[in-house]
Amino acid sequence: MYLGMLAIATGFEMTGSNGFMELKKSSRNYAYENMGNDSRYDTFTCYCSFGSGGDPRNTTSCGTSFANPSAPSCTSSSQSIVGSSVAKIESWPWQVYIKSSRHINLFCGGSIIGPRLILTSANCVFGSAPNELTVRAGTQNVSELEGIRMNVYQVIIHPAYQGGLGINVSLNANIALLVLNNTFTYSHKIRAVCLPRVNETVISGEPCYATGWGITRNASIAPRQTLQEICLPSISEPECVMDDRLQSTNLTLTNNTFCAGYSADLGLNKGICNGDIGGPYVCKSGNTWKLRGISSWYIPTCGQLSIFTDVSKYIAWISNYQN
Template identity: 35%
Template sequence: MLLLSLTLCLVLLGSSWGCGVPAIKPLLSSSQRIVNGESAVPGSWPWQVSLQEKSGFHFCGGSLISQSWVVTAAHCNVSPGRHVVVLGEYDRSSSAESLQVLSISKAITHPFWNPNTLNNDLTLLKLASPAQYTKRISPVCVASSNEALPAGLKCVTTGWGRLSGVGNTTPTRLQQVALPLVTVNQCRQYWGSRITDSMICAGGAGASSCQGDSGGPLVCQKGNTWVLVGVVSWGTSNCNVRQPAIYTRVSKFSNWINQVVASN
């Protein structure tokens, strides 16, 4: 992975765990796809969250950013009474994994979230009880407001979303894909004025995130540290791997995230 010059911004109180450094290292080959699937190394994306109905149905992803907070997409419509945060999951068909299933005390959506344009697609979830960090559960670093993301930088998105734009086949194991970043101007060639400065585009090079990945992470690497730069937001209805998908640009919201966490 190319190195990324970012100032990291995350305060982890009362914890010796740093952010963005998996205890189990990810293994990235040259041909991963979430569409057409490549399984991740178990536990190698320890901030990956599965948002589930209480029945166990997975509907969105998310990212653990501290012991008490998860970042996801506003369009996931998380309801604290109906939904739970599941940490430490890899194989959704396994009953042998050491999971933490945590209730949500608050879902705080960005005040300028627009469901018509999908702009400002971000929600913060406060956990009713703190997550306990383990080898397979730890937080990702949050991109700062002054991040620099060069076009073509390869970053990684993960999730349990659909494996293709046809049918509803979803994987049991967590999938990963390396995606090149795309500039706003390049992205507007596909999507026009729908692309705002609060969005980041990635992909269009033969791989894509898809439905069910929503709310999950787009991370880039700085040295040995992974930084959350995007949240899976929207794309083509058929998960076209030749068009870039759109992610909420986390750096535009880092100050808001810090304010919400500090005041709650």
């Protein structure tokens, strides 16, 4: 399985030698941290912006893409993540690829929200030490030596996350932050996505996009090497709760999650899948893209209902690490 494999860990563990890795636990978060002697890592700053885009080198701007999506619109019945289209990294310059050295088949997605800060899902990095993770940005094809490769300095898991895998995966507080060793230089292929405002509602039926390198059909075990994109309309909570596909599982939506996808009657088979977890779900507001969700899980199989962590419910938590 390409995602969530680290979520089977029963807890955080010490790794490394000479005390290089240290587990830090507080009332606010669980965090792995590289305990080096470099004073640069005493603190970090996240330039997480809630404003509109601008100069791609400006660390206070966000949410501007440099190419239009190539995927069919949400109203299209075309079937080409599952049912997706090839994407350009210029369309989604905040998308990153997260790889674990501990599990060769584990990879996830994530979103740049600051020059040193990545937002992803907790089930992607739960139990993983920073020196086991790498982040690649500015790349469309992960099999090629393009983009920027970054090492991780700190892994911060939301304290309410309970872990789990498969049908036992925890949907609540499925959110995590990765602090990088170094800062990105923003460009047309690398920049931050804007965050929503606190409790900003995703409008039912609003055309939004999910992106990632996950598998594109249920029968496949191989991920895509090229970034994929798909338009997925959000689904209202009452409609999702009553959907037979959700009721066939033991998963329960929380106030911090939402669904996106298409009615089962349409038979479109479009949605997130293995390898897409942790990646962005963005909606366009004017000329600015906002990170409305984090790919959390899919039910009951790939290309059906897609479940996302509602980023707007965690703005206060994210803000704890902005300075």
